[in-house]
Amino acid sequence: MKRKGMSNIEARNIRNGLIFISPFIIGFLCFILYPTFASFYYSFNDYPIFKPPKWVGIEQYKTLLSKDPLFWRSLYNTFYFTIFSVPLGAIVALSLAFLLNAKVKGLALFRTIFFLPAIVPTVAASILWIWVLNPQWGVLNYFLGLFKIPGPGWLADPVWSKPALILMSTWTVGYDVVLYLAGLQDVPQELYEAAELDGASAWQKTIHIALPMISPVILFTVTMGLIGSFQYFTQAYVMTRGGPADSTLFYSLYLFRNAFVFFKMGYASAMAWILFVIILLGTLIVFRSSARLVYYRGKA
Amino acid sequence: MAFIAKSLRRKDNLVVRNIYRYVLVYPALLGLSFVFMFPFAWLVSTSLKPDPQIFTFPPIWIPSPIKWVNYPRALTYIPYLKYFLNTLFISAANVLGTIISCSLVAYGFSRIPWKGRDAAFIVVLSTMMLPYQVTMIPLYIVFVKVFGWGDSFYPLIVPSFFGSAFFIFLLRQFFMTIPLELSDAAKIDGCSEGGIYWRIIIPLSKPALATVGLFTFMFSWNDFLGPLIYLSDENTYTLSLGLAMFRTQRYTEWSMLMAASTVMTVPIIFLFFFTQRTFIQGITMTGVKG
Numbered sequence: 001m002k003r004k005g006m007s008n009i010e011a012r013n014i015r016n017g018l019i020f021i022s023p024f025i026i027g028f029l030c031f032i033l034y035p036t037f038a039s040f041y042y043s044f045n046d047y048p049i050f051k052p053p054k055w056v057g058i059e060q061y062k063t064l065l066s067k068d069p070l071f072w073r074s075l076y077n078t079f080y081f082t083i084f085s086v087p088l089g090a091i092v093a094l095s096l097a098f099l100l101n102a103k104v105k106g107l108a109l110f111r112t113i114f115f116l117p118a119i120v121p122t123v124a125a126s127i128l129w130i131w132v133l134n135p136q137w138g139v140l141n142y143f144l145g146l147f148k149i150p151g152p153g154w155l156a157d158p159v160w161s162k163p164a165l166i167l168m169s170t171w172t173v174g175y176d177v178v179l180y181l182a183g184l185q186d187v188p189q190e191l192y193e194a195a196e197l198d199g200a201s202a203w204q205k206t207i208h209i210a211l212p213m214i215s216p217v218i219l220f221t222v223t224m225g226l227i228g229s230f231q232y233f234t235q236a237y238v239m240t241r242g243g244p245a246d247s248t249l250f251y252s253l254y255l256f257r258n259a260f261v262f263f264k265m266g267y268a269s270a271m272a273w274i275l276f277v278i279i280l281l282g283t284l285i286v287f288r289s290s291a292r293l294v295y296y297r298g299k300a
Numbered sequence: 301m302a303f304i305a306k307s308l309r310r311k312d313n314l315v316v317r318n319i320y321r322y323v324l325v326y327p328a329l330l331g332l333s334f335v336f337m338f339p340f341a342w343l344v345s346t347s348l349k350p351d352p353q354i355f356t357f358p359p360i361w362i363p364s365p366i367k368w369v370n371y372p373r374a375l376t377y378i379p380y381l382k383y384f385l386n387t388l389f390i391s392a393a394n395v396l397g398t399i400i401s402c403s404l405v406a407y408g409f410s411r412i413p414w415k416g417r418d419a420a421f422i423v424v425l426s427t428m429m430l431p432y433q434v435t436m437i438p439l440y441i442v443f444v445k446v447f448g449w450g451d452s453f454y455p456l457i458v459p460s461f462f463g464s465a466f467f468i469f470l471l472r473q474f475f476m477t478i479p480l481e482l483s484d485a486a487k488i489d490g491c492s493e494g495g496i497y498w499r500i501i502i503p504l505s506k507p508a509l510a511t512v513g514l515f516t517f518m519f520s521w522n523d524f525l526g527p528l529i530y531l532s533d534e535n536t537y538t539l540s541l542g543l544a545m546f547r548t549q550r551y552t553e554w555s556m557l558m559a560a561s562t563v564m565t566v567p568i569i570f571l572f573f574f575t576q577r578t579f580i581q582g583i584t585m586t587g588v589k590g
Contacts, residue, residue: 013414016493020408023401024424027462031439032427038438049441096332102325112576113333116340119568121522123540124561127547128343131554137355139342171336175583182584202320231431234524238544255433260529265437272433279431 039269047266060270071271073246074254077162081250082229085166090222093173097180098206111178118174126238129168130155155240158247165235165248176221183214215294219286226282230275251275343565347371347558354554367555374559377550382535383542387521390456390538394520395513397460398467402512403505405463406471407497411483421472427465432525440529451533456526460516467512470585474508475501511582514575521568539564 018025043060045053064071096114100107117125132140133154141151154164191209200208211218233252236242242249242257255275259268341361346354347370349363374380409421443455478501486496502509527541537545543560550556572579 010415013412014416017408017412017414017417020412020493020497021405021420023461024405024463024468027401027459028423028427031459031462032430032435035435035438035442036430038441039434042437049445099325099329099332102321104321104325104329110329110333111580114336116569116572117336119518119572120565121540121568123524123543124564127543127557127561128339130547131346131558132339132342137357137359139338139359142357142359143338171339178580178583182580227431231433234540237524237528238547252433256525259437259440265441269434269437272431272437275431276434280429283429 039272042266043270043273045266047264047269049263049265053266056266060267061274064267064270064274070246070249070254074249074251077247077249078230078232078251080162081166081232082226084163085169085229086222086225088166088170089173089176089225090218092170093176093221094180094218096173096177097184098210100177100181101184101210111181114177115174118172120172122234123238125168125172126235129164129171129235130239133164133168155248156244158245161240161244161247165239168235169229176225179217179221180214183217184210187213212295213297215290216296219290219294223283223286226286227279230279230282343558343562346554347562349555351555370555370559371563374556375563377556378542378546378560379534380539380542380560380563383537383539386453386536387538387540390453391517391520393453393457394460395516397457397462398464398516399509399513401461401463402467402471403502403509404497405468406475407493407501409468410472410475411480411496411501412493424465424468428469436525436529443530449530451531451536453536455530456520456523460520467516470512471505471508473585474505478504507578507581508585510575510578511585514571514578515582517571518568 042053044055044057046056046060047053100110104110132138135141135151135153135156140154144151152160154160187210191213192205195205195209231252232250233256236248236250236253237256240248242253251271255268255271258264258271345361345363348366348368349360350365350367353360353363409417409424439455444450447454449455482500483496486500491499522540523538524540524544527538531537531541543564546560547557
């Protein structure tokens with residue numbers, strides 16, 4: 001008797017559980033599982049959107065890897081952008097958070113100042129920065145001029161276009177600053193006090209207490225930053241359209257071009273899958289290499 | 301003796317800390333504040349300039365006369381109100397869809413113990429790894445070629461009614477902090493799961509729901525790639541798309557471009573100031589507990 005009652009409850013719980021998560025089940029099947037399989041299938045097909053897909057096997061992957069210089073160019077540009085913008089963003093955000101954590105007056109005001117750029121709509125920020133970076137009339141080169149530094153051509157110069165975009169991305173680190181600051185404020189005060197008794201300097205407290213304590217937050221933001229920068233699109237589309245001389249043709253921009261300008265849906269799908277694999281590998285590498293560096297409080 | 305030495309050191313420490321604060325921290329903060337703020341000053345200043353003062357060296361910071369007329373000019377050159385309403389409609393629909401669907405799903409993943417729940421939740425989390433670019437093309441083909449939804453808002457709205465992993469995760473974490481005893485008590489009183497969801501969990505979760513709503517709003521207000529793919533009729537443009545097109549058409553009229561950018565940014569800054577607490581708490585919730 002009792003047993004039957006239990007299983008009735010279990011059955012009812014399963015039914016109720018499935019009812020509540022049914023929006024996700026439908027969404028998962030329609031907007032994630034189906035398109036994922038479809039995109040995998042298209043990646044083996046020549047599919048100019050107006051004609052039905054035609055099976056070509058791994059031909060498109062081969063073309064991408066061996067015959068398409070723009071593919072490698074876009075990959076290089078994206079790696080370049082990621083390798084500089086993610087660590088630079090983390091360092092700037094961490095420094096700002098440490099400064100704000102020094103029990104300063106006007107904390108809310110400073111935090112707002114550093115956060116505001118992060119909420120400016122991306123297209124508006126892009127247009128603003130085209131003008132900030134204008135080699136002749138822009139305000140950045142004017143400031144550099146005050147220090148007798150000749151400003152480069154920024155977005156007009158293939159050498160300086162990526163650094164310009166990296167600079168702009170550093171302007172929008174506000175979310176990470178807020179995250180790091182919250183993490184720092186969460187560090188138990190006793191740890192600092194104990195270290196002080198042992199004669200630790202401010203620098204030692206930063207390196208040996210604060211940094212390890214917020215290392216999970218750093219891992220989180222770096223991972224998100226990595227994934228985000230591999231999908232970097234809007235700024236490049238609005239500001240440079242990939243130019244000059246393909247120096248800002250980022251991976252997602254080239255993928256977009258193949259899909260919605262040339263309508264090579266199969267080719268773009270193959271690119272999407274390569275991107276997926278790169279992101280998976282990148283995340284895996286970050287997690288593996290950080291395993292010894294990240295400290296989780298809950299664990300022993 | 302030890303006591304005196306200790307208090308001396310503490311005093312030393314205080315002095316050192318104050319020197320450190322006034323010589324290093326404040327100047328650094330002020331300098332960096334300037335670096336983060338000058339683009340805003342440049343934005344507003346340029347938006348109010350008469351044309352000849354735009355191309356000057358050194359730059360003029362305070363335009364004279366102040367050309368307020370740049371704003372009405374920019375706002376009539378692009379049908380700003382229409383784009384604004386389009387964006388508002390899409391964002392509001394996304395907020396509604398996300399809050400309804402994600403709270404239901406999160407309830408199923410946190411308040412009802414059912415077999416296979418944790419395995420299913422791993423599926424939810426794993427969908428976060430999938431880049432938008434992978435699903436973008438098949439979804440475009442289905443929405444536009446099969447459903448004929450090109451130039452409509454459906455492709456930008458409908459998916460939000462079926463949950464998104466990140467917000468499901470966030471709400472689940474929040475729902476788990478509400479004591480299960482509340483549900484048990486309600487069940488004894490004959491309340492169904494639906495009743496518990498609606499009368500207990502939702503009222504207790506207003507801060508978390510506000511965070512989800514706010515982030516969803518910001519995200520769809522800011523979205524560019526989605527509208528770019530699906531909307532080609534000017535009447536359906538969002539602000540992001542309209543502004544980007546404006547830039548390609550009038551790429552030298554900086555005062556108007558800056559005025560239009562300012563007007564797109566101002567509502568978001570207002571929203572931020574009115575919801576600052578929710579905002580900051582929300583960001584903290586995503587990272588520290590994540």
